[in-house]
Amino acid sequence: MLFISNNTGAKMETVKITIDNKVIEVAKGTTILKAAKEAGIHIPTLCYLHLHDLNIENKPAGCRICVVEVEGRRNLAPACVTECLDGMVINTHNIRVLNSRKTVLELILSDHPTDCLICAKNGDCELQTMAQEFGVRKIHYEGEQSTYREDTSPAIIRDVDKCIMCRRCEMMCNEVQTVGVLSAVNRGFMSVVAPAFEMNLDHSECTYCGQCVAVCPTGALTEVDHTNQVIRALADPTKTVVVQTAPAVRAALGEEFGMEPGTLVTGKLAAALRRLGFNYVFDTDFAADLTIMEEGTELLDRLTRHLNGDKDVPLPILTSCCPGWVNFFEHQFPDMRDIPSTARSPQQMFGAIAKTYFAEKIGVKRDDMVVVSIMPCLAKKYECQREEFATDGNPDVDFSISTRELAHLIKQSNINFNDLEDEDFDNPLGESTGAAVIFGTTGGVIEAAVRTAYEVHTGKKLEKVDFEELRGMDFIREATIDFNGLPIRIGIAHGLGNARKLLQDIKDGKSSFHAIEIMACPGGCIGGGGQPLHHGDSSILKARQKAIYREDAGKTIRKSHENPYIIQLYEEFLGKPMSEKSHHLLHTHYFDKSKEIKVVE
Amino acid sequence: MANIKLSAEKLDELKAICKSFKNDKGELINVLHKAQGLFGYLPAEVQEVIAKELSVSVAHVYGVVSFYSFFTMLPKGEYPVSICLGTACYVRGAEKVIDEFKRILNINVGETSPDGKFSLACLRCVGACGLAPVVLVGEKVYGRVAPDGVKDIVAEYTK
Numbered sequence: 001m002l003f004i005s006n007n008t009g010a011k012m013e014t015v016k017i018t019i020d021n022k023v024i025e026v027a028k029g030t031t032i033l034k035a036a037k038e039a040g041i042h043i044p045t046l047c048y049l050h051l052h053d054l055n056i057e058n059k060p061a062g063c064r065i066c067v068v069e070v071e072g073r074r075n076l077a078p079a080c081v082t083e084c085l086d087g088m089v090i091n092t093h094n095i096r097v098l099n100s101r102k103t104v105l106e107l108i109l110s111d112h113p114t115d116c117l118i119c120a121k122n123g124d125c126e127l128q129t130m131a132q133e134f135g136v137r138k139i140h141y142e143g144e145q146s147t148y149r150e151d152t153s154p155a156i157i158r159d160v161d162k163c164i165m166c167r168r169c170e171m172m173c174n175e176v177q178t179v180g181v182l183s184a185v186n187r188g189f190m191s192v193v194a195p196a197f198e199m200n201l202d203h204s205e206c207t208y209c210g211q212c213v214a215v216c217p218t219g220a221l222t223e224v225d226h227t228n229q230v231i232r233a234l235a236d237p238t239k240t241v242v243v244q245t246a247p248a249v250r251a252a253l254g255e256e257f258g259m260e261p262g263t264l265v266t267g268k269l270a271a272a273l274r275r276l277g278f279n280y281v282f283d284t285d286f287a288a289d290l291t292i293m294e295e296g297t298e299l300l301d302r303l304t305r306h307l308n309g310d311k312d313v314p315l316p317i318l319t320s321c322c323p324g325w326v327n328f329f330e331h332q333f334p335d336m337r338d339i340p341s342t343a344r345s346p347q348q349m350f351g352a353i354a355k356t357y358f359a360e361k362i363g364v365k366r367d368d369m370v371v372v373s374i375m376p377c378l379a380k381k382y383e384c385q386r387e388e389f390a391t392d393g394n395p396d397v398d399f400s401i402s403t404r405e406l407a408h409l410i411k412q413s414n415i416n417f418n419d420l421e422d423e424d425f426d427n428p429l430g431e432s433t434g435a436a437v438i439f440g441t442t443g444g445v446i447e448a449a450v451r452t453a454y455e456v457h458t459g460k461k462l463e464k465v466d467f468e469e470l471r472g473m474d475f476i477r478e479a480t481i482d483f484n485g486l487p488i489r490i491g492i493a494h495g496l497g498n499a500r501k502l503l504q505d506i507k508d509g510k511s512s513f514h515a516i517e518i519m520a521c522p523g524g525c526i527g528g529g530g531q532p533l534h535h536g537d538s539s540i541l542k543a544r545q546k547a548i549y550r551e552d553a554g555k556t557i558r559k560s561h562e563n564p565y566i567i568q569l570y571e572e573f574l575g576k577p578m579s580e581k582s583h584h585l586l587h588t589h590y591f592d593k594s595k596e597i598k599v600v601e
Numbered sequence: 602m603a604n605i606k607l608s609a610e611k612l613d614e615l616k617a618i619c620k621s622f623k624n625d626k627g628e629l630i631n632v633l634h635k636a637q638g639l640f641g642y643l644p645a646e647v648q649e650v651i652a653k654e655l656s657v658s659v660a661h662v663y664g665v666v667s668f669y670s671f672f673t674m675l676p677k678g679e680y681p682v683s684i685c686l687g688t689a690c691y692v693r694g695a696e697k698v699i700d701e702f703k704r705i706l707n708i709n710v711g712e713t714s715p716d717g718k719f720s721l722a723c724l725r726c727v728g729a730c731g732l733a734p735v736v737l738v739g740e741k742v743y744g745r746v747a748p749d750g751v752k753d754i755v756a757e758y759t760k
Contacts, residue, residue, distance in 0.1 A: 174658060179658075180657075180658025180659070180660055181658070181660055183658065183660035183663065183664040184664055185660070185663055185664045185667045186668065191668075194660070195660055196645075196648070196658070196659035196662070197645050197659075197663055204660075595649065
C-alpha cells in the first residue's frame with residue numbers, strides 16, 4: 001500500500017495511475033478530473049463546478065463532456081465522478097474521447113437556440129466558448145427543439161430554452177442557499193429547471209440573490225437589464241442624474257476590461273461614470289458610513305437596554321444591508337422579523353438622502369432627479385422597486401444596474417476604460433471612510449460597526465482598527481470583541497444556508513451572540529450575482545476580498561463617525577442617529593411573506 | 602401572503618401519513634403514493650404540506666410528482682377509465698378504443714370530464730393480454746373491447 005503525506009503531516013492512502021502516459025500518485029478517492037488537474041492535464045467540463053475555497057461542488061455527471069477512456073472498460077467514464085483506482089490507465093485526449101465529446105456537445109447544441117449574436121451572455125458563455133474550442137462548424141443532428149415560456153421577475157430572467165440541465169443553479173439554490181426555489185421538473189426531453197408548480201419566479205420564495213445567475217454557464221439565467229433606462233435618463237436634459245456605486249464594484253469591474261482579479265479601479269470608475277454623463281458621481285460608501293451611524297447606534301441602544309435588564313429587547317441584532325437576506329427572512333423566518341436592524345441598506349439610504357437633503361441643496365425637484373445605483377447584486381434591483389422605498393410613486397433609487405451591466409455600458413459608450421486617468425467622487429455624497437469600503441466583503445459590515453460602536457460606547461480611541469478575527473472566508477465565524485471590559489460576541493455568516501443555521505440557533509434559544517452579520521452571497525458582495533462571472537474560479541473572490549481590505553488600509557479616515565460629510569449631514573439635516581427624521585428616511589420595516597396553510601372547516 | 606386551503610380533517614390524515622414514514626425525506630415517493638391514495642390526486646396544497654412535514658422544498662416535491670407518470674395533479678373522475686396500451690392491447694386496436702372514449706366523453710387522455718364523472722388515462726399491461734384490448738373502469742375489467750362497445754360501457758355509468 002502506498003502512502004503520501006498531506007499538509008497536516010498525516011499519512012494517507014494513495015493509488016498509482018497512468019494518465020496520458022504519465023505515471024502519478026494521488027490520494028485514494030481522487031476523481032480522474034482532479035488527478036488530471038494535478039498532472040497538469042486539462043479535461044473540459046460543462047456541468048461540473050467547483051468553488052474550491054468555498055467548498056462548493058456540483059458534479060451531477062449530467063453533460064458527459066468530461067468523458068475519458070479507461071483501459072479495460074467498455075464505456076467511456078465521466079472524469080468528474082469516476083474515482084482513480086490503483087493501476088488505472090487513462091487516456092484523456094485520444095480520438096475516441098475527442099469524437100465522443102464533440103458528439104455530446106453537438107447533441108447539446110442541437111437543442112439550443114443559435115441566437116448567440118444577440119444573447120445577453122454573448123462572449124461570456126461557457127457553452128459558446130466550448131463550441132469554439134471544439135471547433136464545431138456544423139451540427140449533425142437536427143430534430144425537435146424544446147421550448148418553454150420566458151419568465152421575467154423584477155431581477156432575474158429565466159430563458160430555459162438555453163438551459164443545458166447542468167443543475168448548477170439548482171445546487172446553489174438548494175444546497176448552498178437552502179432557498180429551495182429551483183428544482184428539475186418533468187421528465188426527459190420535457191425536463192426543465194423551474195420553481196414548484198412551474199410558477200413564475202416572482203410568485204416563488206426567490207430571494208433574487210442571483211447566485212443561480214452567477215453560476216449559469218449559458219444565457220438561461222440572466223439579470224433584467226436596466227441599462228437602456230439609464231441611457232434614456234442620461235439623454236434627457238430635464239433630468240439631473242445622480243449615480244452611486246457600491247464598494248464591491250471597484251474591486252471587480254477591472255476584470256471586465258482584462259485586468260487581473262483584485263485590481264482596484266476606484267479612480268477609473270469615477271472617471272468613467274463622469275464620461276458617461278452622470279451629473280453627480282457619488283459613492284454608496286458614503287451611505288455605508290451612514291448605515292453604520294444608524295445601525296451602530298441601534299446596536300448600542302439595544303445592548304444598553306439589555307444590560308439594564310430589559311428582557312424584551314431583541315438580541316442578537318442582525319445586519320440588514322443585504323436585500324437577498326431580507327427577502328430570505330421575510331419568506332422563511334417571518335416570525336423573527338423584529339430581530340434584524342431596521343436600518344435600510346446603503347443603497348436605499350443613499351436614495352433617500354439624495355432625493356431630500358441633496359435635492360434641496362442643489363434646488364432640484366424630486367421628480368427631476370434620477371438616482372442610479374451600480375451594484376454587484378441582483379436583489380438590489382428588486383429592493384429599489386419595493387413600494388416602501390418610494391414617495392408618491394417616485395422611487396428613492398430609480399434604477400439599479402449590475403457591475404456587468406456597467407461594463408457593457410462603458411464598452412457601448414466607446415470609453416477606453418483602461419487608459420482613463422483616476423478621478424475622485426463628487427461631494428458631499430462621495431466622501432467615505434475605510435469602514436465603508438469593507439461593506440463589500442463578508443465580515444466587513446460588522447467590523448465597520450465595531451470600529452464606531454467601540455469608540456461611541458467606551459469613549460476611548462481605538463488603537464488598532466483592523467479586526468483580523470472577523471475576516472476570512474470561513475462560512476460561519478465567531479469572535480468576541482472586548483468593549484473595555486464588556487465582551488461583545490459577534491457572529492458572521494455568508495451564504496444563506498449558513499445564515500439559516502444561525503437563525504435556527506436563535507429560534508431554538510441556543511444563540512449567545514450580541515450581533516450577527518449576514519450576507520446572502522458566498523464571500524459577501526464581492527461574490528454577488530451581478531459581478532463579473534467567476535466561471536468556477538474561487539481564487540477570484542479571494543483576490544477581490546484582498547483588494548477591498550487594501551482600499552480600506554489606504555484610506556486616511558477609517559471610521560464611519562469621522563467622515564466629515566456624515567457629521568455635516570447630521571448637523572445640517574438629520575439631527576442625530578435614530579432621530580425622527582432618520583427613522584423616516586433611513587429605517588424600514590419588514591413583512592411576513594410566508595405561505596400559511598389555512599384550515600377550512 | 603398566499604393562502605392554502607385544506608380541511609382540518611384531511612390535513613390531519615395527511616400529516617399522519619407523513620408521520621407513519623417518520624417524516625423521512627427519503628420516503629417522499631411512498632408518502633406521495635399514500636397521499637394520492639387518500640386524495641385521488643396530488644393538488645398543490647397537498648404537496649406544500651408534504652414538503653413542510655418532510656423538510657424538503659416544494660420545488661423538489663413537485664419535481665418528483667412531475668417526473669413520475671403515476672402521480673397526477675388533476676383530480677380523477679368518479680369513474681376513472683384506464684385503457685391498456687401494452688403491446689398486445691396496442692396491436693389489437695387499443696388506440697381506436699381510446700379515440701372512441703375521447704369522442705364520447707369529449708375529453709383528452711389525462712383529463713376529467715367537467716361533471717367530474719369520468720377521467721381518461723392510459724396504462725401499460727395489466728397482465729390480461731388474452732383479453733386484449735383491455736379497459737378498466739375503476740377496479741372493473743372489460744376485455745376484448747371494440748370501439749363500438751365503448752358507448753355501452755359509458756352507458757353503464759351514466760344511468
